[in-house]
Amino acid sequence: MEGRFERIFDGGGLVSRVVYGTVFLVEKWTKEVLFGCHNCGQCLLSYTGYTCTMRCPKGLRNGPCGGTSAAGKCEVYPDRWCVWYLIYTRCKRLHRLDTLRMMHPGVDWSLVGTPSWVNLLTGRDKVAEPFGLGKETR
Amino acid sequence: MKLGELFQNGKFVITVEAGPPKGVDVKQMLEDVELLRDRVDAFNVTDQQSSVMKLGSLAVSHLLKERGVEPIYQLTCRDRNRIALQSDLLSAYVLGIENVLCLTGDYVTLGDHPSAKPVFDLHSVTLLLTLSRLQKGYDLAGQELKGKPEFYVGAVVNPGANPLESQIIKMEKKIEAGAQFFQTQAVYEPEKFAAFMKRVEGFGVPVMVGIIPLKSAGMARFMNRNVAGVHVPDHLIAEMKETKDRAKTSVEIAGRLIREMKGLCQGVHIMALGWERYVPAVLDAAGL
Structure with missing residues (x-):
């Protein structure tokens, strides 16, 4: 699953870059307008x-x-x-x-400024995955 | 005896603040500590309190430890990233420091270096999680440590916060993340504190009520205006205003507050803010 999204977003070719850039801009603009988003790349x-x-x-x-x-x-x-x-x-x-x-664990600063939708789909933001009370602390 | 054992044995634990000086002359601070060392169980060593640059809490905690006094090393996230925080915790352990109080820290613009870069890489809860990881023998990146530290870990809570519910949820998170005892923001309303304790007593962690002896009516009004979650009721302000001997009245009020609340909690944390010399009188007045 993760591999497929990585191929889509990080393939390196023109299509990949256009897809990545489109997702980045759509997410940035909508979330900035609607929620005052600061582009942390690991959306809560x-x-x-x-x-x-x-x-x-x-x-x-x-x-x-x-x-x-x-x-x-x-x-x-x-x-x-x-x-x-x-x-x-x-x-x-x-x-x-x-x-x-x-x-929630601390912010992964290496993801700040990148699209959280891409980070979610590629599993890159799993460091920011929240976990409930009662589960063992990581 | 260790702080954790004192709570376990059911002792009403008393802590006070030892504020490091701005500069390197520690004489006055150590004199204050000597004055109180036989009356209290531990000293909180503040970490750049109110974002004002001072001598470091790690060095001062070490100085206290050398003198056979129990320090509670306060560590804030305002000035250090996660690498420095972890390293400072390891340093504290090898210096023999056994108690740590984990805080987020005040924002930089509230202090004397408003142009400083605010770090806040981690926060109270994530700092506690990090500390728990270190105690399991791993750092935040998952690397194994050579020898693991062990601390008695504290955190803070504000019983006067608005809304209280989200403050209590955060307190639960802190416990989940590794906090073993709590100190509170200053409390002047025993009824409200009783209501707060009723909600948190099931958590099973010791809570130490915070007491700041009032120095004047003006100070009380200043706190009401500027310190969130702290409310000094009018009758206490009136008492401070009408008195001829402010120190005496201050001691009476603080002693009375402790007497009224000591049955509700497991300890008291007195923040004397320069009035350390009156702390023994406050403890006498409180019957401690």
Whole structure:
């Protein structure tokens, strides 16, 4: 399975490069417009109520710091919403609070700036694969 | 006795902060430590607290250890990537440091070097995961270590956070990732703390309530405005405002808060912020 997608995206030929570039641009533009995506290349949107965790100044992926104000604003930029406040309220509204219980490893910085759809299909972002509470920590 | 054993034996554990100086003159800090060493179980050695550049927590933890005092080495993710964090943890172990408190760290613009590059390669939870890996004998890249470190591992939680539920989920993640005890942000409302403890007591990890003795009414109002998740109620502010002897009232309030909350938790962590000389009086007032 992985091999097939690697051939498609990393074949090196003109077709591969066009396919890769198209996926890259479509993902980048849609996610930037819709979700304020920061192109980390290992997308967590489906776990965060479609809120990009990379918008947090500290880039927190596993929950809020202790600095969310009573009004839900960020400690670093008091005029902005705390990203984790948004994640919590959105997940609650979507009845998806269980997704907050997933554990995410640190960002793989070698993937930042690459399309997460390609990384997902080729299995390259498996370092960023979340795992639930209760399972053995890696 | 080791920190973990103290909790196991049911002792109400007392820790205070030892703030490294800005510079290399450690005389005052060590004097404060000497003053308190027989009254407390361990000293948290802060790591560039509030993002203000100071002498390092690793070096100071080592200095305390040399003097037979138990340090809790605080390690933040603000200034080091995962290579440096792992290396510092290994260094701490070979220097004989047995307790580590894993934190994300304040953001750089809140400190005295706002133009510094914020690192945050890992965060509290992923730092705890990394530490657990090291203790199993492997680094984050999966390479085997020559000899594995062993620590008693702490983390922090803010009982006043909004919303509390996501803070508690994160606390569960920290436990899952390897945290063995918790220290909290400063608490001034025992009722709220009781409600918090009710939700987390099933987790089975010791929690130490955080206490910052109030220095003045102005300090209390400043914290209410600027420190998220900390709320000093009006009656305490009024007490501080009306008093003629601020230190005495501060000690009374801190002692009272500890007395009211010590039945709810397993220890107290006092952050005296320069008022270390009053800590013995606070402990007396608290009946500890």
